Amino acid sequence: MSDNVTLTIDGQSVTVPAGVTIWGAARKLSINIPILCHHFDVKPYAGCRVCVVEVQGMRAMAAACACPVSEGMVVKTNTPKVREARRLVVELLLASHPQDCLTCDRSQNCELQALASDLGIKEVRFKNTKPQLPLDANNPSLVRDPNKCVLCGRCVRVCTEKQSASVYTFANRGYQSIVTPAFGRGLENAKCTFCGQCSVICPTGSIVVKDDTEKVMEAINDPDKVVVVQTAPAVRVALGELFGAQTGAIVTPKMVGALKLLGFDRVLDTNFTADLTIWEEATEFLERLTKNRDMPMITSCSPGWINFLEMYYPALVKHHSSCKSPQQMFGALAKTFYAQKEKLDPAKIVSVSIMPCTAKKFEAKRPEMRASGFQDVDYVLSTRELGKLIKSAGICLNDVQPQNYDPIMGIGSGAGTIFGNTGGVMEAALRFAYEAVTKETLSQLEFNAVRGLNGLKEAEVDLKGTKIKVAVAHGLANARKVMEAIKDGNPHKWNFIEVMACPGGCISGGGQPISHDMNYRTKRTEGLYADDRNLKYRKSQDNPEVKAIYAEFLGEPGGHKAHELLHSHSVHH
Amino acid sequence: MTTALPRLANAAALNDFQKQALPKIAIRHDPKAPPYEGVTHHIMVCFDTGCHASGGGAVALELEKELAAKGLDKKVKVVRTGCHGFCEIGPLVTVYPQDLFYIRVKPEDAAEIVEKTIIGGQPLERLFYKLNENAPAVSKWKDIEFYALQNRITLRNCGHMDPGEIEEYIAGGGYQALAKALGMKSNPEALLNEVKKSGLRGRGGGGFPTGIKWELCRKAAGDKKYVVCNADEGDPGAFMDRSLLEGDPHRVLEGMLIGALVIGADEGYVYVRAEYPGAIRRLRQAISQAEQMGLYGNNILGSGWNCTIHIKEGAGAFVCGEETALLRSIEGERGIPTARPPFPAISGLWGKPTNNNNVETWANIPDIILNGGDWFASRGTEKSKGTKVFALAGKLNHTGLVEVPIGITMRKIIFDIGGGIQNGKQFKAVQIGGPSGGCLPASLLDLPVDYDSLVEAGAMMGSGGLVVVDEDTCMVDLARFFLTFTQSESCGKCTPCREGTTRMLDILNNITQGKGQKGDIELLETLARSIKQAALCGLGQTSPNPILSTLRYFRSEYEAHINDRKCPARSCSALLTFTIDKDKCLGCCACQKVCPVEAIEGDKKEPHVINQDKCIKCGSCEDVCRKAKAINRS
C-alpha cells in the first residue's frame, strides 16, 4: 500500500498522505469545508454534519472531517445538494439555539454565528421547543449555559482526550441529549480542574470564562483603593491577537500602556515572581534531591494541575513542590513587601492579576491563599477578559503609547517569561540549578530537550557530576501518564517533573484568545522564546529585583519568611 | 430432558449420534415409523411468545395432565416448539404420527384431544382450519395456503422440534454444516466462495452481500477478530429474530461458528434485546448443550479449533440495531453510531476486525454450507437470492411469520398467504421495512419483493416487518406514528436526525391536528431530502422514508389535511366533525352523559345536537351510540 493517496476534489487532483481526511485534503487545495463539531485539537466526531460532501459511489453524503481519503476518490464539496444540506443543518441548530447573539459573550467570535452568516441563512423556519435549562455558574472560573450548547461534543472530547478528566458526558438521547457533568452536577462538584480548555474549544457561548471585569472596574473607580495589577508571562504573547496582531506577537509595552490607560495604579510583572519561584523551587529541589525526600518533585505553578493532582491522585500530593504559583507569590508580596516599600495600606490594595488561565480564578479563592492576612489576589482576569476591558474603554491597543512596568516588582528575566510555555519552568529551573550546583556560569541557556510540543519530554541533565533526570508533561492526559508511572514506582527514575495542565502550557491556557490557527501553540511558544532572547536578564538568578527582595525582606531562599509567604502548606496533607 | 450429553470427538461421532437420534423423531415425518422406546405420539404445542400469550402454555400443561390421568404420559410426548408461524389462529397443536393440525386450541380441548385423537385415533374436526365458514376443513398444516406458498429454510425447524433439545436439532441434520466446514478448515476460501456464490445479502435491512462482508473481514489485518450476531430486533411489529432464536437457536449458533471459522475469529457476541428473555434463555441453553457435546468452545469436534460466543443483553435503545452503535454498546458505551469508513470489518469491536450479521443471515449459513451456494441461489431473483422471513401484521386475515422466496409479489404475500384484508375492507397500503421503510400503494402490489425494487419504490426490505393497512388508516397519521418512533429513538448525535426528525414530527403533528399550513409539504420534503443525505447512520438516513413514500403515493391525503382541513380516511379526530343524524337519534341521552365537555344539547326523547364550538372531537359519543348509530363522523 502506498503512503500517498491521490483523489479529486471539485475537479482538482490532490495527493495527500494516506489517513488524511477529506477535510484535510481539501485544505491543501485551499478549499475550506465548513466545520462545527470538528476541531484540530480533538478526534473527529462527525456529529454536526456541517462538513458533509458528496463522494462518488457513496449512498449518502460523507462527513469530510472524519472520512479518510482513498485512492481515486471523487469528492464534490459545493454542489446544490451539499449546500442545501449544510444550510438545513445550520438552520436546525439555530432553531434550538437562543437568538441572543448581540448580548452573548461570544458575539462576533462564535463559530455558529459565522456559519450562519457564511452559509447565508436568512430565516429560521422552526420554533425553539427545547426546555430551558439553568446556568451552571457556581464556581469561580467558568459559566456554562446548556441552552447555547450545539452538542458538538468538543468539550467532551477535549476533557477526555487531552485532559483525561472526563468531566463532561453526553446524557440522555435524541432531542433530549445534553452535555453535562455526571448526575447533572455543577462543575464545582464534578472533579473539574477548571483548566478551561472546554471554554477555548467551545464553538459558541455555551462555556465561557466567568466575567470579573466589572468588579475590577469598580475597584479602579474607587478612589480609596490602590489597584495593583500583575501580568502573567503568556498574556503578552497572546493579547495582541485580540487586536489583529499576528499569532505569537509580543505586545508587552503596549499591554502595560493599555493597563495604565485603564486606570490601574501600578502595573507589575508576574515574571518577577516567576523568577522568585525559580529561586524557591530550585532550592527546594536541590534540598529534596539531597535528602531524597518525596522524590520525584513536581512543579506546582499550574493550578489546574494542582486541582487534578489533589482530586485524582490524592495519595501522591506530597510529590509536588510546596512553592506557590507565581500569581500567589505575587499576591502575598503585594500586600506585604510591596505595601511596605510603597507605604500603602494593604487593606486598601486591590490585587488584580491578568492570567492566561481560568483555574487561577479558583486558585485565588483558595482559603489558604491569605498569607498577607488578606485575600492575596483579589481578582483574576483572563487574557480574553482583559481584551474586552480594553475594547470597552475604547482603547486601540495598536496605538497605545508603549510603557514599562513599574519598579520594585516589575522586572522579570527571560527565564520567567518562558514559564508561559511547556518546558519553560523546567528550563528556567535548570538554568538556576546548574549555576547553583556547579558555581559556574551557564553558557548554553537553551535546554532543547525540554522544548517543543511533545506531550511528554524527558532529559538527563549533567550538572557537572550531579546527573538529574527530568520530565516535562503538558495536558492532563500526559500528566496522568506521569502519575501512573510514579504510582508504578517511577521506573524512569525521574527526579524533577514539570507539569502544566494545559496542552502547550499557559500560552494555550483556558483564558487565552481563541485561535483558529492550527499552529498557534508553536507560534506563541516561539514568541516567548524570542522574548526570552531579547530580555536583558535571561536567568532568574540575575534578576536584580529578586536579589534585592531576598536581601531586604525575605532572607534566604527557602527560609522562614519565604516559607510563610511563598509556600503553601495545606496541600501537603 | 436429555440425560448427560456425550462429547463428540469428531465428525464421525456426530454422524453416529444423528443416526441414533433419528428414530426418536421419526414419527413426525413418517406415519409408519415404529414407536421409539414405546412413544407412539408426539403432540407439538407452539410455545412461542405469541401462542404462549394466547394460552399455549396452559394447553401444553393441560395436555400433560390429561395424558398422565390416562396413564399415557410415557407413550405420548408433549413437545413445546418454537413459532409455527400462523400466529393469528394460535395456539397451534400438531399431532403425530397422524399429522393433524389443530388451531385456536384451548386448555378445555385437551381432554378431547387425548380421548379422541390419541386414544381413539380420530381427528377432531372442529379444531381444523377453515379458510371461511363455508370452506372445507383442512387437516394438515402443509395443505393450508398460508404454508403451502412458503419456502421455509431458516424457519424449517421452527414449530417442528423442541428447541431445548440439541438432539432433535442434530437428528434433523444440525451441525453437519459445521462438521463439513471444519473438514475444510485448511481451505476457508472454499467455504467463503460458497457464501459468495449463494448471493446471500444481509437480512437485517441493508442487504449488503454477506460473502463480500466476510471477505473484507477475513482479509483485514489483525490477529484478533470477532463475529457478532445482531439480535437487537426493534422495529415495531417485527418478531422474526425472536422467533428464530426461540425456535431454532442452534441454527443461529452453528451459522456464527461457521462464520467465525471462515473469517478467522475465535470469539463472538450475540447482542439480544433484554426484552427477549425467552430468546436469551434458549441461546444460553443451546450454547451450554453444544459445549457439552464438543460442538462449541474448545477443540470443536476434535478439530483443535476453539470459539467462544458471549451473550450481551441490550438495555433498551433501538439505535443499537445499527451496527456501529451495537458495537459501542457491547463495549459498554452509549450506543452511538460512528462514521464509516472505517468499516467494522476493518476496525470494529475494540478496534478489531469484526463481522456483524443479523439473526436471519446467520441462520441461512448452515444450509448454504451444506447444500452449496448454487442451491441457495436457485431461489430468489437475479440480485436478491434465497428466501426472506416476514412478520405479517395489520389488517390482514392471516397474520404470522412467513418465509417466502425473494421476488414473490406483494400481492401473493398479502392476498394468497395473508388471506386478504379483514372485514372485506379495501387494501390501501403496505408498510414494509419498519420505521426505515415505506408505504406502498395498491398500484405496486405486483412489485417483486426484492432489495432493489423496494428501494426504488421508496421502501426497503428492512428486517421483515410487513404491516398492511386498509381504507380506514390515515397515511399522514401512519407516517406520524413511525416518525414518533424514530424521533424518540434517535441517538442524538447528528443534527439532521436529532433536530430534523423532531421538526418533521412537529409538522406532522400539526397537519394531523388540523394546524397544517401551506408550505408544510415542501418543508417536509426539504427536511427529508437533506436528512436522507446528511444524517450519520442508516437509521437517520432512512428516517424520512415513511414521509417520503406516503408523500409520493398519498400526497392528496396530505393536501386534504392542510388545504381542506379534512382527513380522507376519517381517522384524524381533530379534523372530524361529529354530527347527530336526527332521524336515527333516539334521544336516549347516552351521548350527553359521556360527552366530557357538555357539547351535546337536546331534551330526552328528542333528537340531540352537537354544539360544534364546544366539541373536542374525542369520539366518546360515537362509542356509546351503539344501538342507534346516529353519530356521523365526516
Place this chain on the structure above:
Amino acid sequence: MSHNAPSPCKCVDLAKLEPVFQQYRKKTGALIPVLQAAQDIYGYLPIEVMESIAENLNVPVSQVYGVVTFYAQFHLEPRGKHIIRSCQGTACHVRGASRILGALKENLNVEPGHTTADLQFTLETVACIGCCSLAPVIMVGENAHARLKPSGIAKILDGYRD
C-alpha cells in the same frame, strides 16, 4: 396505609455489589452488564452505586452517567410498586385533569416523574390514554380510574397501598 411506616434507609449497601465486581472486574465491556446486575439488586441505580461502579471498573463516572441515561432500561430513581399515569389529554384537561394531578401531587408529595419515598408510587403524566368519555382519568398500573374528583384520589391511592 400506616403513616408511620419507616421510610427506607437512604444509605445503600454497596457490599452487595462485590460479587458482581468479582465476576466482571477484569472483563472488557463490563459496564452495561454490571449496571444491569446492579439494577437487579437495588431496583434502580443510586448515585453511590454508579460511583462505586465507576471506581471499580475504572471508568469515568461521567461515562457511567452517560450510559445510564442513554438506555431506556436504566432508572436513576427507584420505581414505585405502582405506576400512576395521570392523563393530560384535552378531554381530561377540560374536566379538571390539573386538579386531579394536583391532588395526586399533594397526596403523594412528589412531582410527576418521581417516586414516593416509601417506593409505593411513581407519578407520571401521559398525553392521552384514549378514555375521553371517562374523563378525567388516571391509570394505576393496568387499572383505569375514571370520572375522578380531587376528593376521591386519597381513597383510590389507599386501595393500592400496602
